Each structure stands twice: as C-alpha cells, then as structure tokens.
Amino acid sequence: xxxxxxxxxxxxxxxxxxxxxxxxxxxxxxxxxxxxxxxxxxxxxxxxxxxxxxxxxxxxxxxxxxxxxxxxxxxxxxxxxxxxxxxxxxxxxxxxxxxxxxxxxxxxxxxxxxxxxxxxxxxxxxxxxxxxxxxxxxxxxxxxxxxxxxxxxxxxxxxxxxxxxxxxxxxxxxxxxxxxxxxxxxxxxxxxxxxxxxxxxxxxxxxxxxxxxxxxxxxx
Amino acid sequence: xxxxxxxxxxxxxxxxxxxxxxxxxxxxxxxxxxxxxxxxxxxxxxxxxxxxxxxxxxxxxxxxxxxxxxxxxxxxxxxxxxxxxxxxxxxxxxxxxxxxxxxxxxxxxxxxxxxxxxxxxxxxxxxxxxxxxxxxxxxxxxxxxxxxxxxxxxxxxxxxxxxxxxxxxxxxxxxxxxxxxxxxxxxxxxxxxxxxxxxxxxxxxxxxxxxxxxxxxxxx
Numbered sequence: 516x517x518x519x520x521x522x523x524x525x526x527x528x529x530x531x532x533x534x535x536x537x538x539x540x541x542x543x544x545x546x547x548x549x550x551x552x553x554x555x556x557x558x559x560x561x562x563x564x565x566x567x568x569x570x571x572x573x574x575x576x577x578x579x580x581x582x583x584x585x586x587x588x589x590x591x592x593x594x595x596x597x598x599x600x601x602x603x604x605x606x607x608x609x610x611x612x613x614x615x616x617x618x619x620x621x622x623x624x625x626x627x628x629x630x631x632x633x634x635x636x637x638x639x640x641x642x643x644x645x646x647x648x649x650x651x652x653x654x655x656x657x658x659x660x661x662x663x664x665x666x667x668x669x670x671x672x673x674x675x676x677x678x679x680x681x682x683x684x685x686x687x688x689x690x691x692x693x694x695x696x697x698x699x700x701x702x703x704x705x706x707x708x709x710x711x712x713x714x715x716x717x718x719x720x721x722x723x724x725x726x727x728x729x730x731x732x733x734x735x
Numbered sequence: 736x737x738x739x740x741x742x743x744x745x746x747x748x749x750x751x752x753x754x755x756x757x758x759x760x761x762x763x764x765x766x767x768x769x770x771x772x773x774x775x776x777x778x779x780x781x782x783x784x785x786x787x788x789x790x791x792x793x794x795x796x797x798x799x800x801x802x803x804x805x806x807x808x809x810x811x812x813x814x815x816x817x818x819x820x821x822x823x824x825x826x827x828x829x830x831x832x833x834x835x836x837x838x839x840x841x842x843x844x845x846x847x848x849x850x851x852x853x854x855x856x857x858x859x860x861x862x863x864x865x866x867x868x869x870x871x872x873x874x875x876x877x878x879x880x881x882x883x884x885x886x887x888x889x890x891x892x893x894x895x896x897x898x899x900x901x902x903x904x905x906x907x908x909x910x911x912x913x914x915x916x917x918x919x920x921x922x923x924x925x926x927x928x929x930x931x932x933x934x935x936x937x938x939x940x941x942x943x944x945x946x947x948x949x950x951x952x953x954x955x
Contacts, residue, residue: 526746526754527804534746534805538758538936545937565803566810583785584747585754590786716758717765 516550517734520601520639522593522632523555523582524611528710529563531578533609536649536709537585539720540607543727552601554593555582556629560615578615593631598638603730606636607723608650608709619654624683626658633659640664640702645733647726649709654681656704661685668699672708694721698729705729736770737954740821740859742813742852743775743802744831748930749783751798753829756869756929757805759940760827763947772821774813775802776849780835798835813851818858823950826856827943828870828929839874844903846878853879860884860922865953867925867946874901876924881905888919892928914941918949925949 521540525531544551555578562574583590606612613620617628628636636659639646648656653669654677660667661684670691671677678688689697693714696707707722741760745751764771775798782794803810826832833840837848848856856879859866868876873889874897880887881904890911891897898908909917913934916927927942 528807531804533807534754535758535761535807538755539762541755542759542936542940545935546940564800565806565808566797566800568808577786580784580786584751586785587748587753587755588785588788715765716762720762720766 516548517602517731518552518600519544519549520552520554520596520604522604522606522616523553523585524609524615525560525578526581526584527563527565528609529565529568530560530614531581531609531611532585532607533650533710534585535716535719536607536609536723539723540605540727543724544605547727547731549731552591552596553586553589554591554596555579556615556631557592557594558615558629560611578611593635596635598635598642598644601639601644602734603645604635604639605730606648606652606655608652608711610651612650612652612655617655617658619658624680628655628658637663643703645703645705645730647705647730649707649723649726650711653706657681657684657686664702667702667704668697669704669706670697670708672711674711693718696722696726696729703733736768737822737951738772738820739764739769740772740774740816740824742824742826742836743773743805744829744835745780745798746801746804747783747785748829749785749788750780750834751801751829751831752805752827753870753930754805755936755939756827756829756943759943760825760947763944764825767947767951769951772816773806773810774816775799775810776835776851777812777814778835778849780831798831813855816855818855818862818864821859821864822954823865824855824859825950826868826872826875828872828931830871832870832872832875837875837878839878844900848875848878857883863923865923865925865950867950869927869929869943869946870931873926877901877904877906884922887922887924888917889924889926890917890928892931894931913938916942916946916949923953
C-alpha cells in the first residue's frame, strides 16, 4: 500500500488549507488505494474571518491544531516525517500554503519556506519520488527547487503575475486549464490550478482527481 | 436548477460540521447540477482542540464564521432563509449538529433545537420537500419531527444507544450499513450513517453520494 504524504497549512482558504482541495485530495487518494500520512507544521498562524474576508486583529491559531480539523485528529508534526517514510507527497492549496508554509503571499519571489517543509520537498524530489502541488502551492515548490532544479515545469493556471513570480524563482511556468494538470516527468512533479481558476467545486475536483491519478501512476 | 440548502454547524468533527461529509455533500450536489445555498446559525460555539480531542477552556468561536471556512465565504445566516427559497435541504453531521444546531450531545432525547434550524426543518417537511441528514444529524430531525410525524423512519447506523434515543423522540430507527441510506418515502426523508460507522473517507462518501442522488430523484 503506497504511503502518500499530504501537507496541510491550516483549515480555511484565506488563512489555511483550501478545505475543498484538501478533502478532494484525501478522498481521491483513499479511493486509489493509498495510505495517507497527513502532516502540518507546528507553528502559529494569523486568522482571517471567512465570513467577512477581513483579518482578525491579534488572533492567533496553531497550524497543526487547525489542520487536525481536516484530518479528524490523525495528523503528524511535519518535523517528525522523513522522505523515507513516504512514497510520494501531495500539497493542497489555499492561502495557508503561501502564508504559513512559506511567506510568498507577503514577499513574492523573495519568500522564505518553513524549514521542515523545505526539507521534505527537497528530500522527496532528490529521492525521485513523485510530488504533486495544486492551486498556489506550486509557488512553494518553485522556491524550494529553484536553485537545485532550474527550469522545472509547473503551473498555477493562467495568472501572469504569479506565473512571472514562479519564473523568477527558477521554474518554467506552463499555462494550464482548470480541469487538467502539468507533469514534469524528469522531476516527477505534478501541478494543477484548482481554485486558482476553478469557478466551482466540480472544476477544482476534476484537476485534483486527475493529479492524484497521475501521481499514483508515477509510483515505482 | 434545483436549489438545495445545506446547513452547516461549524468547521471540524468535534465541535462543528464534519468537514469530509460537508465537502463530499457540496461536491455531489454540484456534480448533480444543483445550486447550493449554504447556511448556518449566527451563534457562539465551544471549541475542541482537534489535535488532542480536548476542550479548549474558555475559547469561543462563531458558528457562522467557522462554517464560512467550508463555504469559502458564500454562506447565509439561516435566519434569513425560508423553506420557499429552497427545493430541498441537506444536513451533514459532525458534533456541531448535536452541540450547536441542538444540544442532543449533552441532553439526549430532552434536547432543544436551535429555533431557526427547527423552523426550517419543519417548514421543508411540511412543504413536502426532500430532506437529507447524515451521521448524527438525524437526531436533530427526530427531535423536530417527533411530535408532528411520529414513526418517521431514520437511521444513524447501528448504534443501539443512539437508536433508542431517536425512538424515544418519536422516530422509527432502521439499521443501515455505512454504504447505504434509509428513505422515508412518505415524509421524503433520507438518512445515512456516514462517520457514525465509516472507517474511511471513501466509506462515508459512498453513502453520502447515494443520499444526494436519492434526494435529487425526490425533487418535483
């Protein structure tokens, strides 16, 4: 049974993992017969009121505890997970991927990546194990791999500004419709736009389900 | 395009809506061609740390704001939604259905139901519009309909204690496996055990997807 790591970044599109993307990923992996290893960094995060879209001044939550909501409590601190524990890795999107797992949402191409997240992504790719990232999460991958794997191919959909930022971090951006994915066969990296482009949950699901299928096919 | 109301109760299995059940419901309804009207009560809720399973003493969140995480911000206060606005209603489970929408988790058959939730359930059933409830949410339906519709048929799976509580509120409990649902054709009520029995997200999804399909087939 293949063990697929899933990195969460909180619980909610504006300050954590995009919930639909995370659940669709977990369901698709379970239906594909994979064993899922859900993880998140043990760190503080800012809070956005999802009813108003406004920041909640002074409010702080813990990324691991909030991610545990999506995982129904079955989650590990990413610091305790090694690439050798996994056969592949999947990173759903949501602003948490760009605010918590790294600070791309604030600093763009000059962002820093959480050290444990950077370590696991780097080790998975170095071990030639498949990695999938959807929505804004490819920005994180571009930052981690930019120096080691220049020209690795990714998509975040069609947004030119974000695509330019990815290119400036060392990636080659490929435009991709919401219901498809981009595969970098050399580096075994799969990416799909999901809610960077999706107008409905079904649209997000189609690209994510195809990405999971492609990930499973890349397993040794 | 059928308008299907979805009542959420927060965001997380231990103090709100069960996130997998809610997202699977939204995806299945979207794929069935329905327009979804997501709603929740504007009220305070207690907080459970989903990493430890322990209550967070003194912590309070707002059910409508937390539910907005699952809805990506597109959510209404249930007080503003009338049965005439909808063609059917769907209630996912999670402890929020038994702690926030009503207090069945604390008081069992002597529970009280949030007045706006009770109003909408009662009006939907009175209008002969279909109602689906999964996991623990049927307890809520049993309490609301117990007096008006004695003997209405529901399932929460196989748990004898909970089944007995439903019966004492006026429902007739039907034992049901996780991948199936129970239909009360007279009252147009559909129920499925979901995470009352599910050992995996795929198991929960099968019963919920069948329930959504059955709900759509009951529409006029």
